[in-house]
Amino acid sequence: MLKEYHKCDAIYRHILTKEDLKLYIEYFNRNKREWNKIDIVYIACHGWFHSISLEGENGNVDLQELADIAGDFFRDKIVHFSCCKTLANTSEVEHFKSVTGAKLVCGYKKSVDAMKSAIADTALLNELITSNKPGNIKNIAISKFRKTYKSLLNELDFCAI
Template identity: 30%
Template structure:
């Protein structure tokens, strides 16, 4: 990857994928792949409550700007359903999330690596307007873990190559159209 004039590091919040504590499914190896093979810095944290989520996000958007300014992608890796993410213990709606982020993420891409979280275009548009996000991306359909994770990684790679979100969308659609259609991958800006 060529040196870039802009950087989009990734702040990932991940929930529990299984009720069975012996299972260890995680997005971490995919993030390590990015980290080890590119200039991307990744900050990965887990959370299972609204309080944890709000606290962790607050650090990124209100914390030391020098330390966290490069984290331009906020990645929610959770189960999801109908405009919500499933934290394991409780759910949180896009509407509630927009209150946490209100006018605070103007230069950031918010990516939902979760089923059907961005299935309602009106709610996504409302989220964009309230938060001032640069873009909101994710899935409008139920998705399987491995294919959606692969597409997440491909998307994050394109985000490093192109500054313009329209160009990122165009490149994603030209390279990965079948996977995008199969998974219901959406980009709103």
């Protein structure tokens, strides 16, 4: 929807397992010219405390393991985790951001309703695509996005680091 509306580049991959994740990260790391056009990495899956849950895996991939797998895949990218609880531990998220070199990391700290998070995600992606200062999303006092969607973002326990 946003791709057509904003006429922006988007790449979609369905990732079921850790092996899929490694395969695509390796592919994009080998093809950086294509990949560098993309500023936002949107990860939508189930989540748990500072981890993501892939459909085809038993157990979770925590943020540290994801950072280890990724290498510099997230460097200078905005990374949004549309996953329950993945950002529950702020220090783990800050460490992930530091280790990966991500420009911005955002997502949810608690279990979220899928429809409400989809609404918030759409508004977030719209803001990130249209804003010339996406880092403002971290600042509740000046972010138009944070002010406009305040009650929804509070309910979802949205976090941006």
